[in-house]
Structures are given as structure tokens and as C-alpha cells.
Amino acid sequence: MSTFQLEQTYSNFINGEWVKAASGKTDASINPANRNEVVGHVPASGVEDLNQAVTAAKAAAKSWRKLTGAERGDFLFQAANVLERRANEVAEAMTREMGKTFPEAKGETMRGVAILRYYAGEGMRKTGDVIPSTDSEALMFTTRVPLGVVGVIAPWNFPVAIPIWKAAPALIYGNTVVLKPAQETAVTAAKVLECFEEAGLPAGVLNLVCGKGSVIGSAMAEHPDVNGITFTGSNEVGKRVGAAVLSRGAKYQLEMGGKNPVIIAADADLDLAVEGTISGGLKSTGQKCTATSRVIIERIVYDAFKEKLLAKVEEIRLGDGMSGESWMGPCASEGQLNTVLSYIQKGQDEGAILLAGGNRPDSPELAEGFYVQPTVFEGVESHMSIAREEIFGPVLALMPVDSIEEAIELANDSDYGLSASIYTQNVGSMLSFIRDMDAGLVRINAETAGVELQAPFGGMKMSSSHSREQGQAAIEFFTAIKTVFVKS
Numbered sequence: 001m002s003t004f005q006l007e008q009t010y011s012n013f014i015n016g017e018w019v020k021a022a023s024g025k026t027d028a029s030i031n032p033a034n035r036n037e038v039v040g041h042v043p044a045s046g047v048e049d050l051n052q053a054v055t056a057a058k059a060a061a062k063s064w065r066k067l068t069g070a071e072r073g074d075f076l077f078q079a080a081n082v083l084e085r086r087a088n089e090v091a092e093a094m095t096r097e098m099g100k101t102f103p104e105a106k107g108e109t110m111r112g113v114a115i116l117r118y119y120a121g122e123g124m125r126k127t128g129d130v131i132p133s134t135d136s137e138a139l140m141f142t143t144r145v146p147l148g149v150v151g152v153i154a155p156w157n158f159p160v161a162i163p164i165w166k167a168a169p170a171l172i173y174g175n176t177v178v179l180k181p182a183q184e185t186a187v188t189a190a191k192v193l194e195c196f197e198e199a200g201l202p203a204g205v206l207n208l209v210c211g212k213g214s215v216i217g218s219a220m221a222e223h224p225d226v227n228g229i230t231f232t233g234s235n236e237v238g239k240r241v242g243a244a245v246l247s248r249g250a251k252y253q254l255e256m257g258g259k260n261p262v263i264i265a266a267d268a269d270l271d272l273a274v275e276g277t278i279s280g281g282l283k284s285t286g287q288k289c290t291a292t293s294r295v296i297i298e299r300i301v302y303d304a305f306k307e308k309l310l311a312k313v314e315e316i317r318l319g320d321g322m323s324g325e326s327w328m329g330p331c332a333s334e335g336q337l338n339t340v341l342s343y344i345q346k347g348q349d350e351g352a353i354l355l356a357g358g359n360r361p362d363s364p365e366l367a368e369g370f371y372v373q374p375t376v377f378e379g380v381e382s383h384m385s386i387a388r389e390e391i392f393g394p395v396l397a398l399m400p401v402d403s404i405e406e407a408i409e410l411a412n413d414s415d416y417g418l419s420a421s422i423y424t425q426n427v428g429s430m431l432s433f434i435r436d437m438d439a440g441l442v443r444i445n446a447e448t449a450g451v452e453l454q455a456p457f458g459g460m461k462m463s464s465s466h467s468r469e470q471g472q473a474a475i476e477f478f479t480a481i482k483t484v485f486v487k488s
């Protein structure tokens, strides 16, 4: 049973207290499935609010870093238990704020629980190596120290998992955190922070400041007391954040877009491939950086695959994510809907052929939501905008090829390199794909989306700053190595 209540007013969480923005201003967070529903009112903070949060985080860092990893881990275990208990409420907040279906939101919330437990355990694992010294009387080893205050700039598409997969490793390795969520999903972020509060996290260790990215996000990137920034979002903003942080000598980590291909080989299990293409491309309304957008098919099975795909797309039920009947919810915002519609128009203008969807649905009960039909194009060429730019919507581009070599070459013809899949039963094709595909995540007979929390995640080319998040890879960003030489 969910206890989520609409139209509450939320605050920032600074130094262990819920406080309004200094200006007193709020923004309404609205439901993309029904623009008339106000999910909650969230602070429209200013730089003054951010400064207070950074000051609190800096002060808390002194004692937080002195705790043992096991002691810090205990707080994360507690937060996981609270989040698990409140999972329905948090998931409902997510569905109402950004539109993904409730089962997906619940799954993401439980992933948040698992991430917290994973990193809680990290507090007990090794943080260094003993390295033989050339001096026989010395001991040389490495240890790791936290960066200090970490700024988390999070997007709206995974409003629980992404803030947690950034904040949890930051905290376990001894950093304190200021989280700036996407304003579209600030209610969900406040719910997550309530779980940490209930877990008894010491004041100032994790702070929440809600507001515009151009105000809070950019001030965070420039703040002299923020020692590291971890960002997920658009390429354009990511590059700006990276440049600002670099210019003051702090550390940054950027996870940005994708233009992820799936290759359907002539020997693929076509039913499995269709299932993976639909799930990878259209779940969450295509709003994942790992979403499938280019579908590269060996010509010999092109028609058979297309027919099966279109039949399945036809069956997709659009609707409010809180209704058990819906498979696909709305776009997360009106801006996102307009972006998707403009790409669909561009696709047609540039000569691609629309096979399915392409419009807003015409049923009256969806008229107040930001819905768009699942859309499939064919006749897509690699130079077209819909083959090159991240759409972040439920749009698939079908592209035929004559061989696996050509498929991999086409798949690599992209500025991005986040995730890529191949459906094949041929071991040689699998090995060529693993070796030659320029992507941080390569998946065989599995969809492009869906990352595992215990494995490194990040992209090549323009998809990331070449660092990796999640799993044990997270320690590389959230700590600095110290080499210690001891001689009596």
C-alpha cells in the first residue's frame, strides 16, 4: 500500500533540517500523464541555499571521514531498509512525477535498495595494496582518502537509482554530498532523502538542494568547496559542467548520452530479438541513455524481423503509469515531448519512411498527458539526424545491412559509444562484436538497456568522460590514492 500524498510542499534538506528556499519560492512538479495534477511543490532555490548546503557538507566531512567503513556502511544498510519499507510510496512519487509505469518505478526503487546494500558492504573491503619497496627496511602501501564534498547533479529519468548510485559510493568512501536532483523529479528526491534522515545519517552528510540546473547546477560546478562533481544528463550541459570543474582543478565524472545500436544477425532468434528491441527501445518511453535507437538488421531477415516488430509495437498500450493496464507512459515533460515530436518531423523531412506511430495518440483520455506513440522508421541513413542525435523518446530507426562486418561498421558510425547489443547464435559474430564494437557496454542476446549495479558502467567517445560508475569502479572517482612509505 502506498501512502503517497499529492500536493505536499517539500523543502531542501540542509544540515539535517528541512528548510525552505531562502527566497520562499517554489515550483510545481506536475504529472506528465495529466498536466493538471500537481504532484508537489518543490523549492526553487538560489545560490544562497546551495552555499549553506556546501558549508554544512564541508563541516560534516571532518567527522564523517573519521568513521570506519563499517560504521558508514551501517547507515547505508539502515537507509536501504527504510527505502525498502517505503518502496511503494517512493515508486508512486516517481511514476506520478516522470511517468514511467509503476512496476518499472518499483523495480528501480528496489534497485536503489540493492545499490545501498552493495555499497554498505564496500565499507568492509580493501582500499589499498602493499607494494614492495626497493628499501628492504621500509613498508610501502597505498591507501585511499575521500575527495571531501561531492556534488551530485542528477537527471529525471532514473530519479532514485542514479542519485543513489552516485551518493552511496561517495558516502561509503568518506565523502559528504550535496545532491541537486532534476527539478522535474525533486519530490522523488525528497522522498529518498527522507529515508536517509529516518536512517539517522548525521547532519550535513547528505544534503538536498532543489532548483534550476542553470542556477544550482552551474553554481555547484563552480563552487570552490565542492571537490568533485558527478553528473548524468545531456551532452551539452555535461561538457559545460566538466569545463567549469576542470578549470578550478577539481575532479569530475560525466555520464551523458547514447545512440545505442542493436544488430540483428541473419541467424538471430527473431522473437527474442524483437522482444529485446522493444524492451530496450521503448520501455520508460525510450528515456534511457542506454535505450536502443538504431536497429541494424541483416537484409536476409529484414522483412521477417520488421513484420514481427511492427505486430508487437501495435500491441503496446499507452497510458497513465499508475494504471495496471499501461505498458508505456508519457514523455517526462512537455519539453521532452516536443523534442521527440520535432525529431519525428525531422526524420520525415530528411527522407526516412514512417512505419508506425509518429504522432500524439488521439484518444481523449490521454489528451492532458505528454504522450507520443511508439514510432518506427525505415529507410534511415547514417547521416540523418534521427540516426545521429539522441532523441530520448520511443523512436526506432531500422537500417538494413549485408553482413556482420557492415553492421558493426554502421553501429560504430556514431559520436556516442555507451551500449550496444547483438542478437546472433554464431560465436564468431559474438567475438567480432565484443572486439570491434566501440561501446562501454556490449551485450549479446540481451537488450541495450539495463545495467547491473555491481559492474562498471560508462561509455566511450562522447558518452562519458571516460570514467566508470558503479560496482567497484566507483572507488576510482570518489577517492584519491595516497602512496605511503614507512621506515622506522
Ligand SMILES: NC(=O)C1=CN([C@@H]2O[C@H](COP(=O)(O)OP(=O)(O)OC[C@H]3O[C@@H](n4cnc5c(N)ncnc54)[C@H](O)[C@@H]3O)[C@@H](O)[C@H]2O)C=CC1
Pocket (backbone or CB within 6 Å): 153, 154, 155, 156, 157, 180, 181, 182, 183, 211, 212, 213, 214, 215, 216, 217, 218, 219, 221, 232, 233, 234, 235, 237, 238, 240, 241, 255, 256, 257, 258, 288, 289, 336, 339, 390, 391, 392
Ligand atoms: N544520459 C542520460 O541519462 C540523460 C540524458 N538526457 C538528455 O538530455 C536531454 C535534455 O534533458 P534535460 O533534463 O534538459 O537534461 P540536462 O542535461 O539539462 O539536465 C540534467 C541535470 O543537469 C542539470 N543542469 C541543467 N543545466 C545545468 C547547468 N547549466 N549546469 C549544471 N547543471 C545543469 C539539470 O537541472 C539536471 O539536474 C534529453 O532529451 C536527453 O537527450 C537527459 C537526462 C538524462
Ligand SMILES: O=C(O)CCC(=O)C(=O)O
Pocket (backbone or CB within 6 Å): 157, 158, 232, 287, 288, 289, 290, 291, 448, 449, 450, 451
Ligand atoms: O539502462 C539502465 O538501467 C541505466 C540507464 C542510465 O543510466 C540512464 O539512462 O541514465
